[in-house]
Amino acid sequence: MTAWTVTLRGIRYRWGRSLAVLLLATIAVTAAVLAPAYSRAASESILLDGLRTAPAASTGLSIAAASPASAASAPTANTKLEISNALMKHPVLRDAFGAAVSSVETEVLTGEGADALSARLAYRDSACEHLAVTGTCPKAESQVLVSDRTAKEHNLAAGQQIVVRPGGSARTAKTRTLTITGTYTAKDPAESYWGRTAYFSAGYAGPDGASTRIDAVFAGVEEDVRAAGGDLRLRVEQPLDPAKLTLANVGQARASLKQLAKDLPPGGLQVSSALTGVLDDIVVEQDAIGRSVPVIAIPLVLLSLFVLFLLVASVSEERSPELALAKLRGYPLASAGRFGLAETMLLIVLAAPLGLLTGVTGVRVAAGALLADGTQVELTGAVLLTAGAAVLGALLAAAGAGWRSLGRPVLALLRRVPDRAQWRATALEVAAAVLAAAALFQAFGDRSSPLALLAAPLLALVAGMLAARALAGYARGSLRRAARKGRLAGLLSAAQLARRPAGHRIAIVLTVAVALLTFAASAWDIAAVAREDRARGTMGANRVYTVDAAHPDALAAIVAQADPQHSMAVVRGRTHYAGGFVELLGVDSGKLAAVADWEGQDKAALAAKLHPEKIPQLLLTERVDVDVTAAGIREKDPKDKDRNAPVISPIRLVALVSSPGEPPRTITLGQLANGTKTYGAAVPGCASGCRLLALGVSRTPGTTDQITADLTITAIKGIDNPGFATEGRWRKLTARAPQAEMTVRAGQALTLTIRSSDPGDVLAEYVPAPDALPVVVAGATPAADASAKAFSLPALTEQPQPFTIAGKADGLPRAGARGLLFDLEYAARSAERTGSLADADQLRYEVWASEKAPEDLDKRLTAAGARVLEAESFDTTMARLDRLAPALALRLYMLAGAAAVLLAAGAVLLSAYVGATARLNELAALRLAGVPGKVLRRGVVREYRSLLGVPLLIGVLAGLGGAAVMLPGLQLVSVKDPAGLGRFSDLAVTGWLPVSVAAIIIGLAAAVLLVLRMLGKATPERLREGVR
Amino acid sequence: MSSEAPEFKGWLTSPPEPEAFGDAPVFAEDPVFTARATAEPRRPQLLESLPELEPVPGPAPAQPALPDWARRPEPPLVDRRVEGAPVTCRGLVYIYRLEGYDVVALSGVDLDIAAGESVALVGPSGSGKSTLLSLLAGLISPSAGRLEVGGCDLAKAGEAELQRLRSRDVGVILQGAARNLLPYLSAEQNVHFAQGGVPRGERSRLPQARELLSLVGLSGRKARLRPTELTPGERQRLALAVGVANGAGLLLADEPTSQLDARSRDEMLRALDAVNRAGTTVVVVTHDAEVGARMGRTVTIRDGRVGAEGLRGEDFAVIGRDGSLHLPPEVLDVYAPGTLVRVELQPDGTVRLSPSGTTESAGAAKQGGRFGSVGTDS
DSSP states (O other): HHHHHHHHHHHTTHHHHHHHHHHHHHHHHHHHHHHHHHHHHHHHHHHHHHHOOOOOOOHSEEEEESSSHHHHHSSSSHHHHHHHHHHHHHHHEEEEEEEEEEEEEEEEESSSSGOEEEEEEEEETTGGGEEEEOOOOSEEEEEEEEEEEHHHHOOTTTTTTTEEETTTTTOOOOOEEEEEEEEESOOOOSSGTTTOOSOHHHHHHHHSSSSOOOOOESSSHHHHHHTTTEEEEEEEEEOBBBGOOTTTTTHHHHHHHHHHHHSSSTTTTEEETHHHHHHHHHHHHHHHHHHHHHHHHHHHHHHHHHHHHHHHHHHHHHHHHHHHHHTTTTHHHOOOOOOHHHHHHHHHHHHHHHHHHHHHHHHHHHHHHHHHHHOOOOOHHHHHHHHHHHHHHHHHHHHHHHHHTTTTHHHHHHOOOOOOOOOHHHHHHHHHHHHHHHHHHHHHHHHTTTHHHHHHHHHHHHHHHHHHHHHHHHHHHHHHHHHHHHHHHHHHHHHHHHHHHHHHHHHHHHHHHHEEEEEEEEHHHHHHHHHHHHHHHHHHHHHHEEEEOOOOOHHHHHHHHOTTTEEEEEEEEEEEEEEEEEEEHHHHHHHHHHBBTTTTTTHHHHHHSSSSSSOOOOOEBBBBEEEEEEESOOOTTTTOOOOTOOOOOOOEEEEEOOOTTTEEEEEEEEESSSEEEEEEEEEEETOOOOEEEEEEEOTTTTSSSSSEEEEEEEETOSOOOOOSTTTTEEEEOOOTTTTOOEEEOOOSEEEEEEEEEEESSSEEOOSSSSEEEEEESSSSSSSSSSSOOOEEOOOSSSSEEEEEEEEEESSSSSTBBBBEEEHHHHHHHHHHHSOOGGGGOOOOEEEOTTTOOOHHHHHHHHHHOOEEEEEEHHHHHHHHHTTTTHHHHHHHHHHHHHHHHHHHHHHHHHHHHTTHHHHHHHHHHHHTTTHHHHHHHHHHHHHHHHHHHHHHHHHHHHHHHHHHGGGGSSSOTTTTTOOOOOGGGGGOSSSSHHHHHHHHHHHHHHHHHHHHHHHOOOOGGGGTTTOO | OTTTTTOOOSSSSSOOOHHHHTOOOTOOHHHHHHHHHSSSOOOOHHHTTTTOOOOOOOOOOOOOOOOOOHHHHOOTOOOOOOOOOOOEEEEEEEEEEEEEEEEEEEEEEEEOOOOEEEEEEEEETTTTTTHHHHHHTTSSOEEEEEEEEETEETOOHHHHHHHIIIIIIEEEOOOOGGSSSOTTTTTHHHHHGGGOOOGGGGGGOOOHHHHHHTTTTOGGGGGGGGGGSSHHHHHHHHHHHHHTTTOOEEEEEESSTTTTHHHHHHHHHHHHHHHTTTOOEEEEEOOOHHHHHHSSSSEEEEETTEEETTTTSSEEEETTSSSOOOOHHHHHHHHHHOOOOOOOOOSEEEEEETTTOHHHHHHHHHHHHOOOOOOOOO
């Protein structure tokens, strides 16, 4: 017979306990393995998500000629070769970035005068593969493609020729005739192939301000672009393949990106990629998960080892007589130790591969369900090392637990009286309390420090120790009361609690586990609310499409065409104020309530404040005709032949009109003469509608004499309500003629009294918007006086815009904690009185859609003429936030909390099971002594009610206390987002917390039922020797 | 160990197959076993000076029908011999030190047990029998006095020496058979386990497990059974086999028959006898007077001392090294503790006890008839 035989037979004999040891050791190894495996997987998921959600144009590599001259001097092929050679030195970049796409482009003009069109004439590798071409793809010299949209709007077709000349800053007379071979529509304008180019935008003014921008014109050969003259821009773009960047090579990629610029040949090639910035953001999240996961896993590992320690100690205690036999037979200490610990050690060693497998499989399952697609879970050296460390820890815990028995003399082992080491327990408790206090102190300073992150588990441990002491005190008190009153059931239960050291340990384990799960569930619930708030705040609406529109009116028209009911045009901007940025949000107030996702606000009331009255616009089509009765106009008397009489220059009635997106222009309606007359003129380019901005008089250019006029404007043809009767609707446009005197009187007719020596036009402007735009302010008011009710700030244009505060809010939808929200229509009307919003390249155009908006809104927007640059939704945002570091860490925390409670429930069962023989014998003896079975049963129920109830209560309170202390300062959404802090008040009665507490109660009740069932076998017969 | 002891020959020169026992008697009076009968146990000095006493005839114990294995003659090939270990106690004291107070369990035990002797320790509960047994097993160390087992001074022995003692020289049977056995091992494996403490180099001298089991009547299929599958009597005999598995010269058995019926008890006693006849010194703690009577010598422990001795345990009071003498209970019924008595040695060698307050003659006349005189038998 070998020692193996004894060990294996012992394991089989104690199969229940052996299985428990195996399970606990497996859990310990699994928990340990989770830290590096999950941390790595989560980091990789964050990397993949970060790279995938970043715009392709940001993560791609773009190498462009720094100066147009150098680009013009080098053929594209040579440049590509040089770039390729430089990349060869950086294999990580070479693999990560896809095939190089080179392009050459230049600005060209075609057409003349008002019909002039500006376009990018571009050659791009394999462009036709990414375009839906009607006709043929240009392959030869002087062949080009124009967009379907351009062809339709400007009556172009395949077979026609266009003559182009250089545009932009290079103005030469050189022309080139190109033949249109077909028309195109980009298959996917947002695909990474197109990189950072802006080929597909049209409808606004070209770089010269006079021409109209059309979509890019694609040439079949590179030489056509070069031959067109003008400023050439050579660019080689390489889209990133996110799957090629892994945790293993991402650091190298960052270093290589910095080095690449130095490795390129001199000649003005410039490397640009936002990948480094994207990776920097990713690294912040990765660091956070790297810090959080061990902090979560370590308490679980320690708890597992502690429960393992308790179990092995109990098993060793139970095996004391066997150990005594070995020592009685003269086994040396080492041999007795081997005999005593071999079973446990063997099981722990067996648990290593099981734990490793379970941990890695668990992380793989989690990665498949929760992490980014393609996240790899690898068996790295760190994972193996951690598993080894966990096994070592388990072996040490087991050895420590067994050593106490091993060191006892034979008679003590035979008597099975456990040693009391009260001073050691007290010392450990004091140490834990000091550490918890230090962690708490640290937490109030910096909650992200590792010690601060351990505050919650340490508080749980201290609570556990308190629970154990409370339980002991309660038991002693109960014992005295029960003895005094002669209650047998109470006496038995209190006696059990008071004398069993296992009860003390169970109380600690259970309290810690319950506190951990309570804290984790609270954190998860609070974080879920914070994530949802953040997603709502980030999105502003259920879906948001970032589109390419020419100007706010164009956007409004697009939205009206695509979805007039459930979508809203939004124009966003940003202005700098007092060292920070103020986000600007122009919304369609009429749809704000229906579309915007803005919690805690009465959106309808706000909308009414933002758009208090409906002020009609004065819209013209093709002509403007005005009925005017003029008087006081100095006219030269034809009969007056006096040559020395002062010169009287004729004055003209003028109108100020604007086309959508264009700057205002002055239309002369005719020379004014006293008397009643209808003045009018055609308005070119206004077939789709122009706005009448002002009416007034204009002097003959070059004259300086005073002009006088008393005008009574009775009607504007085609406009039913010109607002003459409304006081203040018309007013002097001071900016044009600040020195002029003008009196504007409202009434049935608009009366203008003009006296001016100012050289400028004297105009009365129609005020289509409130003087001061009502605005909702989030954050500090951007004014010198923070308490001011009104202020001025450049908004949609660079001119200061007067605002009046209609409301305050903590944050604006999609604009964050500092910004202004105002009515887009009024803001655009105000802005367009002085300039064109088509030139405002700082504006971003978005379409916000409610849940009721059509699913194919993106297609509708494209069909309406907008290029959808980016589509976001609440769900995708939530999914993205769900995969950021805090959410990933909290998921693990929940898992760890649940595992801890399972461990604790297991420990409860094990403590009952391991000591079952002795307990059954005690109960059997009591039965034999005449104690009724139901009294014994009641005693057991009371015992477990106290043993589990006290730790449950204290654990829940400790978990909630930890959450109240820790969560308000923790960033629960994104580590980069200071707005994502948890609020304890967000803890709701629904969510995971009540579910967790209910599950704990049910689980513990089930454990008690099992114990009762087991102890039900305590019959007097079992006292006969040999009965097991 | 005594140097005069017979040469160690090993338990068995050629272990027989279980079948080889056949009908051969297990406890045959072979020369080796009978040699022990000539070895005189070391008696207390006082007794050595006295003539050998005839055993006091008592009621003959009922002899239950023996099982086949017990009736069989001992196998003729058994010639393995154990060197019995002598025991010497001089003024042995043991004090249990409890929280706040001490309890004197043994207060000066003087006892000599010769190698190969068979001794029963009897006495009331709490008298110190089991403490003495624990001291003899080296499980606890004496508080004072001298204790030698097989030449090893246990009072001075370190933990390593005690461990070696338990591994080779002393075998212990704990009260309750199951406490001596690992429940998950078979009978044979339990014997092997008990031999595990013996250093590897010395294991060749050990008896084979099956041989031992045959000796206690657990041969064949029963050797493969686990303790729970055996009857209580068989378990107790298995505990005996386990106790002597290390070839110990001293076997200490605590209440080996306490939970057995008469038949099983007799089987156990026969087995103990067989072990003793093989040379092993056997010390048994028992409350059973009949068991004591079946052992070669009975020592009564009373109040932590050797109170009396003899074949029936109460035949003789024993004068301690300090001159103290335990009086028999019937004397104590008359002379309560604290009574002042005069102790006088009489010319004829007897000792006279006279309570104070009585004249010598009156006292003698009054008490003499009742008590006579206290002295050594002549």
